[in-house]
C-alpha cells in the first residue's frame with residue numbers, strides 16, 4: 001500500500017491507494033464478473049485477495065461508484081475493501097477473497113454440498129443484516145440495488161455470507177442503467193423508473209429467499225428474456241409459493257415482494273422476524 005492515503009476520487013472518503021505492481025496474479029481463470037469488470041484471484045502483501053479489474057473505458061463510472069461506496073462501509077456481512085488502484089493505466093479494486101465463492105454457485109452448481117441445509121436460513125439472515133446496515137447508514141441510506149446470489153459470497157466453509165458488488169449502489173435515486181442479468185431480482189418500481197427507495201432491496205431479498213429455499217432459479221422457463229421477466233413482474237407475477245413452506249416464512253416472503261414498496265417491511269423488520277425464525281426452526 002502506498003504510504004500516502006490518497007483522497008479517494010471524491011469528497012471525504014479515503015481508500016488506501018494500492019500499487020498495481022504489488023499485485024501478483026497467478027490464476028488466469030476469472031472468479032466471476034460483476035456489474036462491471038472481471039474478478040481474479042491474486043496475492044497482495046502475502047494475502048490472498050480478489051481483484052476486480054476494469055476491462056473497458058466505459059466501466060470507470062461504476063468503478064468509481066464501487067470504490068466510493070465500499071470505502072464507506074464496515075460490516076461483517078459486507079466484503080472488505082483493502083484498497084484500489086485509482087491512478088491507471090490499470091485501475092482495479094482489491095478486496096477480501098471469499099474462498100467459498102458465490103451463493104449462486106452453491107445454490108445451482110453444487111448439488112451435493114453437505115452444509116447447505118444447515119446454513120440456508122442463516123445466509124438469509126446474514127444477508128438481511130448486511131442490507132439493514134446499509135439502509136441505516138448516515139447521513140443517507142445506501143441502497144445496494146443489485147442484490148442477487150451471484151453478489152453474495154461465502155467464507156469460513158460456507159458459514160458466513162458477505163455482500164459484494166457495489167457497482168450499482170447509490171445513496172439516492174439514480175437511473176439504473178447497468179442491470180444486465182438482474183431482472184429476476186429487480187423490484188417492479190425500479191424497472192418502471194418511478195420513485196424508489198430502500199424497499200427495492202427488500203424485494204430482491206424475497207426473491208433470494210425463494211431461491212435459497214427451492215434451490216431453483218426464479219422465472220427459469222425456456223425462452224424467458226430479461227425484458228419478459230421485468231414486464232411480468234411489473235404485471236404482478238412472482239415465483240410460485242413453496243410447497244410445505246412454514247407459514248411464518250411464506251408470509252414474510254409474500255410481504256417482501258408486495259407490488260407496493262410501502263407495503264413491504266423495512267429491512268430492520270426483516271432482521272427481527274428472521275432472528276425469530278432462526279431461533280424457532282431447526
Ligand code: ADE
Nearest residue numbers: 031032039050096097098
Ligand atoms: N467473486 C467475486 N468477488 C469475489 C471475492 N471477493 N472472492 C471470491 N470470489 C469472488
